Amino acid sequence: MSTLKDRxxxxxxxxxxxxxxxxxxxxxxAQMLKGGVIMDVVTVDHAKIAEDAGAVAVMAxxxxxxxxxKDGGVARASAPELISGIIDSVSIPVMAKARIGHFAEAQILxxxxxxxxxxxxxxxxxxxxxxxxxxxxxxPFVCGATNLGEALRRIGEGASMIRTKGEAGTGDVVxxxxxxxxxxxxxxxxxxxxxxxxxxxxxxxxxxxxxxxEIKNTGKLPVVNFAAGGVATPADAALLMQxxxxxxxxxxxxxxSENPEKTADAIVQATTHFEDADLLAxxxxxxxxxxxxxxxxxxxxxxxxxxxxx
Amino acid sequence: MVDSKIKIGVxxxxxxxIEHLDVLETLSIxxxxxxxxxxxxxxxxxxxxxxxxTTIKKLIDRYGFEEPIKEKISHGxxxxxxxxxxxxxxxxxxxxxxxPMNLIDAEISRNWFGRQVDSFETDLTFKGIKNKIxxxxxxxxxxxxxxxNVEILSSLKDGTIVAIKQNKIMGTSFHPELSGTTAVHDYFxxxxxxxx
Numbered sequence: 037m038s039t040l041k042d043r044x045x046x047x048x049x050x051x052x053x054x055x056x057x058x059x060x061x062x063x064x065x066a067q068m069l070k071g072g073v074i075m076d077v078v079t080v081d082h083a084k085i086a087e088d089a090g091a092v093a094v095m096a097x098x099x100x101x102x103x104x105x106k107d108g109g110v111a112r113a114s115a116p117e118l119i120s121g122i123i124d125s126v127s128i129p130v131m132a133k134a135r136i137g138h139f140a141e142a143q144i145l146x147x148x149x150x151x152x153x154x155x156x157x158x159x160x161x162x163x164x165x166x167x168x169x170x171x172x173x174x175x176p177f178v179c180g181a182t183n184l185g186e187a188l189r190r191i192g193e194g195a196s197m198i199r200t201k202g203e204a205g206t207g208d209v210v211x212x213x214x215x216x217x218x219x220x221x222x223x224x225x226x227x228x229x230x231x232x233x234x235x236x237x238x239x240x241x242x243x244x245x246x247x248x249x250e251i252k253n254t255g256k257l258p259v260v261n262f263a264a265g266g267v268a269t270p271a272d273a274a275l276l277m278q279x280x281x282x283x284x285x286x287x288x289x290x291x292x293s294e295n296p297e298k299t300a301d302a303i304v305q306a307t308t309h310f311e312d313a314d315l316l317a318x319x320x321x322x323x324x325x326x327x328x329x330x331x332x333x334x335x336x337x338x339x340x341x342x343x344x345x346x
Numbered sequence: 347m348v349d350s351k352i353k354i355g356v357x358x359x360x361x362x363x364i365e366h367l368d369v370l371e372t373l374s375i376x377x378x379x380x381x382x383x384x385x386x387x388x389x390x391x392x393x394x395x396x397x398x399x400t401t402i403k404k405l406i407d408r409y410g411f412e413e414p415i416k417e418k419i420s421h422g423x424x425x426x427x428x429x430x431x432x433x434x435x436x437x438x439x440x441x442x443x444x445x446p447m448n449l450i451d452a453e454i455s456r457n458w459f460g461r462q463v464d465s466f467e468t469d470l471t472f473k474g475i476k477n478k479i480x481x482x483x484x485x486x487x488x489x490x491x492x493x494x495n496v497e498i499l500s501s502l503k504d505g506t507i508v509a510i511k512q513n514k515i516m517g518t519s520f521h522p523e524l525s526g527t528t529a530v531h532d533y534f535x536x537x538x539x540x541x542x
Contacts, residue, residue, distance in 0.1 A: 061465040064484040064524050067362040068396050068430070090405060092360065092398040127441060127456060128398055129485065151462035151485070174463045308359050308405060309381065 059196070062176035065129065065152065066197035066260035069093055069283055073273070073304050074262070076100050076287040078118075080125040086290070089300035093129040093152065095285070096122040101158045101205030101341075102288035102327065111159040113141040119148050131178070136345055137163025139172070146175040152197070153177045155190075157344035158204045158287075165346060170194030180264065182215045182342055184222030184251075185241030191259055192244040198257060200281070201342040202265015205288050207329025209272045211342060212265045216279050219261065226251050265342070268293070268326045270306030270319050277310035294324030352538050355380035355389030359405040361397020361430060365523040369531045383414050391424040391538035394431030396484070396521050399456065403434050403444035412447050424514040424538040425449055432517035433487050440490060450515045451493035458488040458506075458519075470520075472500045472509060474542060475529045481508065481520040488519050514538070 072092030077083040078100060086094045098114045099107065113134050123130045129151035134141040136155055141162070145153050155168050157180050170177040171194035180201035181187035187198045200219070202212030222241070226248060229237055234252060238245040250258055263276035264285035273284045284307050286300075293299040302319040309315045337343070354370055356363045358379035370377040380386050392415065394402065406412055419425060427435040436446040436454040446454070459465070462485055470481040481500075489507035492498070499516070500509035508519040514537055522530035536542045 058467055060482060060524060061467055061484060062462075064482055064521065065462050065465065067365065067521075067524060068398065068484060070362055070364070070397070071358070071360040072398060072401055087400060088404075090360075090401045090408075092401050123461075127443065128400055129462060146463065149461045149463065176462065304401070304405075305408070312381075 062196040063259055065176060066178070069129070069197075069262075070260055071308060072283050073300075073307050074131065074283070074285045075290055075300060076285075077122065078291070080121050082291055082296075083122045083126045083130075085297055086300060087126045087128050089297060090304040091128060091300065092283070093131055094122065094126060095131045095133065095154065095287075096150075097133065100288040100291060102207070102292055102330075103205075104158060105205040105330075111135075113138070113145065113159065116144065116148055119145070119150060123149055133159055134168070135159040136161040137166050137168060139168045142168055142173060142175070142177075146173055150175060155179050155195070157201055157341045161344050167193050167346070170196075178262070180342075180345060181219065183218045183241075184226075185243045186345065187219055187257060187261075188241065188243035188247045188251075191247060191257070195259065197260050197262065199262040199264040199285055201345075202263065202267070203332045203335070204265045204341050205330075206266050206332050206335070207268040207289060207292070207327040208332045209266045209268065209275065211332055212263045212267060212272075212276060213279065215265075215342075216263050216276055216281050219257070220280050223251055223255060223257070227255050266332070267303075268329060269323075270302040270316060273303050273306045274310040274316050277307055283307065289327055292327035294326075299323050299326070352376070352390040352535065353378065353388060354391045354393060354535065354538065355385060356393045356395055357402070357406075357411075357431075358395075359397075359409075360401045361395040362521070362523060363393075363395045365521075366393050366395050366428075366531075369523055369528055373528055373531060373535065375535055382409070383411065386411065386414055386418065389418075389423065391426070391534065392418070393534070394425065394427040394434050395523065396429035396431065399430035399433035399487075400444050402430050403446070406434065406447070415447065416449070419449065419515070422514065424534065425516070426534045426537075427517045428521055428523060429484065429486055429519060432489075432519060435515060435517055450510065450512045450517060451496050452489050452510055452512075452517070453491040454487045454517075455490045456487045457485050459483060459486055461485065468502070470500050470502070470508070472530065472533070473497070474499065474533055477529065479522065479529055480525040480527060482524050483508075483520050486519045489517070511537070514540075
């Protein structure tokens with residue numbers, strides 16, 4: 037009952053410009069992705085494998101995050117012909133990444149017909165102080181967050197979907213777990229506060245006050261919350277779903293595994309039946325080697341992608 | 347009123363099933379998530395939610411839901427598909443993929459209005475509901491062709507059919523579960539109880 041009522045009282049939507057994509061329509065697509073898996077793909081063949089495995093959307097990229105990590109150099113939005121090729125080859129929604137703050141890249145993605153833009157720390161940031169004003173777009177945005185303050189700043193800027201940052205391209209799930217728990221614990225904390233404490237909490241979180249009030253009333257983020265960054269196995273997906281996220285992004289974990297088709301299918305099933313241990317055991321069989329990965333704790337903190345974004 | 351104690355299931359493989367369950371709770375209707383065939387066997391009506399139709403249909407096939415759903419329908423179960431759910435219940439699609447379940451004599455066309463940037467919201471009249479309802483269309487399908495025994499419940503101003511019913515099977519292109527209103531769910535409950 038509460039959710040119906042609350043959905044009508046989204047105060048920050050007053051900040052949106054009425055002539056561009058309506059909030060409910062933008063957030064609505066994210067609602068449709070819930071309980072699903074979004075997969076990084078670098079070719080049309082990958083996109084088709086992902087669609088056949090039951091992915092709810094694909095993220096069109098030139099390189100998966102683990103290769104970006106390995107190759108170095110400036111990581112930018114993918115080439116238009118790659119994105120268009122993938123859009124033409126599948127019927128599921130296509131996402132693509134723009135650099136943090138690079139609204140011109142986002143404008144290009146919107147013009148290409150991309151269904152969702154990921155303003156992503158996986159690419160090299162284009163602006164050291166500001167993120168994209170996402171209210172300017174009809175195309176909806178997903179943004180990464182490591183804690184509630186960061187999530188609410190992105191929502192305040194118009195993001196209609198949040199994902200944990202995790203540590204992309206590592207195959208190590210620890211940071212995705214840390215960020216998912218942090219966001220959920222920050223929400224629980226707000227629910228315990230008295231009304232007079234909320235402004236100071238907003239100050240401490242560096243988050244919009246209206247959204248902090250909203251969280252106190254609803255006990256959840258006002259947009260869909262997925263996990264991303266380091267998911268490599270069906271068990272990783274089930275772990276995060278049980279912790280309380282609403283869906284899963286898998287980047288390098290599928291196409292860097294020994295058997296991408298089976299791994300993709302297994303992660304889709306694990307995300308649906310995340311509480312069914314018998315089924316999880318069954319789908320985890322015969323997958324071959326998962327991506328080799330890299331322990332996050334061995335990566336110099338200065339080089340971690342999760343630090344990007346403000 | 348034939349039966350006031352009914353139980354509505356929401357197919358909870360993928361998509362916005364929580365939103366449907368929230369509306370049913372608002373209406374004080376007993377409801378449950380349908381994740382297995384044994385869940386399905388407990389319900390009088392089944393909602394197939396919005397989501398990604400290729401994903402939902404793949405999982406329907408993977409867990410063998412299609413035959414049990416048809417069997418339940420032959421014993422009077424009602425079914426309502428919203429958006430992706432409408433695609434899953436169609437007789438056929440204008441696309442080759444996915445293969446729908448053929449529960450209603452209608453041809454459905456996916457992503458009719460274009461991509462996400464073409465998604466929209468509009469007011470609709472709905473046969474059997476007094477006030478106008480809010481139609482939220484997200485990468486929505488439409489009803490392209492129907493046989494004479496299918497009833498049109500709602501159309502856009504240009505005549506595009508966006509809600510249909512045949513016996514106890516109904517489908518909507520749009521998402522009443524996201525609109526903050528309960529009228530279409532109430533309609534489906536009356537349909538389940540044979541009150542329409």
